[in-house]
Amino acid sequence: MTLRSTLAELFGSAFAELGLDPTLGDVVPSQRPDLGQFQCNGAMAAARAAKRNPRDIAAEVASIVEADARIATLEIAGPGFVNIVVTDEYLAEATSLTAGDERLGVSPIDGEAHWILDYGGPNVAKELHVGHLRTAIIGESFKRTLRFAGARVTGDVHLGDWGVQMGQLLVEVRNEQPELIYFDETYRGPYPEESPVTIGDLQRLYPISAAKTKSEPAYAAAARLATVDLQSGRPGYRALWQHFRDVSVEAISQVYDDLDVGFDVWLGESSVHDRIGPMVERLESMGVAEESDGAVVVYVSAPEEEHQIPPLMLVKSDGGYAYATTDLATIEERVEDLEGSGAIYFVDARQSLHFEQVFRAARRGGIAPDPFVLEHAKIGTVNGLDGTPLKTRDGDLPLLRDLLADIEAIAIASMDAKGLADDYPAAERSAIAWLVGMAAVKFGDLSNHRTSSYIFDLERFSSFEGKTGPYLLYVAVRITSLLKKAGEQSIGPGPILPPARDVERALLLKISEFPDAVERAITLRAPNHVAEYCYELSGAFNRFYEQCHILSEADPDLRGSWLAIAGLTRRVVVTSLDLLGISVPERM
RNA sequence: GCCCGAGUAGCUCAGGGGAUAGAGCAACUGCCUCCUAAGCAGUAGGUCGCAGGUUCGAUUCCUGCCUCGGGCGCCA
Helix, strand or coil: CCHHHHHHHHHHHHHCCCCCCCCHHCEECCCCCCCCCCCHHHHHHHHHHHHCCCCHHHHHHHHHCCCCCCEEEEEEEEECCEEEEHHHHHHHHHHHHHHCCCCCCCCCCCCCEEEEEEECCEEECCEEEHHHHHHHHHHHHHHHHHHHHHEEEEEEEEEEECCCCHHHHHHHHHHHCCHHHHCCCCCCCCCCCCCCCHHHHHHHHHHHHHHHHCCCCCHHHHHHHHHHHCCCCCHHHHHHHHHHHHHHHHHHHHHHHHHCCCCEEEEEHHHHHHHHHHHHHHHHCCEEEEECCCCEEECHHHHHEEEEEECCCEEEECCCECHHHHHHHHHHHHHHHCCEEEEEEEEEEHHHHHHHHHHHHHHHHCCCCCCCCCEEEEECEECCCCCCCCCCCCCCCHHHHHHHHHHHHHHHHHHHHHHHCCCHHHHHHHHHHHHHHHHHHHHHCCCCCCCCEEECCHHHHHHHCCCHHHHHHHHHHHHHHHHHHHHHCCCCCCCCCCCCCCHHHHHHHHHHHHHHHHHHHCCCCCHHHHHHHHHHHHHHHHHHHHHCCCCCCCCCHHHHHHHHHHHHHHHHHHHHHHHHCCCCCCCC
């Protein structure tokens, strides 16, 4: 129960008392802080249905609500706005309640639901590149936020580990090292535990094999054959493939670890391979899958639909499965094995048609029962300064590893230039630089809406000032330092007193908005609401800090109250940052 | 051609049917004898792409148009 929702309930029951819809009593933070702290706009909406003057309704609602001891003033303004100011006593009381709640006022959501989140999608043999950045950051944040609200969540990396690229790699490795035991069809194992290839080898070979597949039909045929052999279980191929997967997972998880992005399961395309055959057969026998031009497809548009969308390709005319097939089988896995109640895909918006097709096919084929939620949370692209997807000078997608190293270097340069933390141990200093860089990247990403493509400008990261991740770290660190100093002077927090200054009231009101930001982030699948909130809260604290000099305050009760407020602010900031996947250093 | 998304301050972007549309950067002006100036305060900057519609009220919802980006059966 939050301050805002308490008021909404209060107004709701007043509307109900007048025989009007209680949802009209919704209360929101005021858009005109000069006129009030909160506002209720329901009277204007009610006026039409009730065929009455909105100001009259507002007046009647106000006269009921006014009696409540928590309300300081109510004013009717304009066409029928009710501007609300709560008493300082109640504001203090509500803040104490928040401080006493482990979830800081966020109400727990349905703990029965089990959400499967898909925000990985890296491929074996390919390093994580900038295209993986947004999905990882946003998905991770959403996972943490859902979990904070008490939901059961499983993050699946969904590795691309089973397509024709695997066949291509097998062929290319054979070209380079034909003597390897894995290619000897007469050999009966066991195979070496040591991988014959490194992740570096795979990254080198992958583009070569991809290029040859394009230009040499015979090579492409060999790759397809190898893929089929792999998938049908040829032991040498399986063993070699396992090495491909292992070395790739090691490299991939290293970068995810650096990003502090985690997955609960490392499933992938290969883990649903055995499901595909039976699934296709079942869809065919149901009449959902049909033969068309030598391929097997699922029609996903009803004939009468005005805008037809193309059918989903299940089996290509060469007998191979399409990647939509794998995605369909993955849904089945998520329903049956993972026992999910829904799956949310944090994936590039450009794949929206693909997901539309897959989701429709999953419904038609009964793979996803009706209550199972299927949702594509569209992610915008990371663009360069020219507004097109970010590329290196060679035209490749920049590797995440390189990008993060650049950011770290910028953070160090920035610290050097400002002479920050120059008396700290070198190891701590570089740890701080890393956290500052990560905060900059993540906040820069998360403060944009999920669906919008934004311009990633390294230059802009060279200054960690203004609305940036480091600004938020700075607030948390400032408070840590403040609390430490207070402790050294044996000053402790006390009960939160009714606020007497505007900056203090503004801070307490902002603290009370945390649950609304979290709720919005969850329902809209949009962590930018938490990011935006955290920035606003930080600003409110900095203004408070500027005007209320805590440690030199003579009144011990006031000092204790302010210290408690500072401590609570820190908790909310650190919690918000944690929901964004951003870690805070002890000092900076 | 059809579908999806975007168009808001010089730049990068927020914005929940409500009042006077916000932030950061860049520009200009102040504030470190005082808990971290990675900070705070202030000035300036807008026909919210265009035209209609719904509504007491539209940047927000609907329709059309313009511009840009993306997607559209055998790549994944």
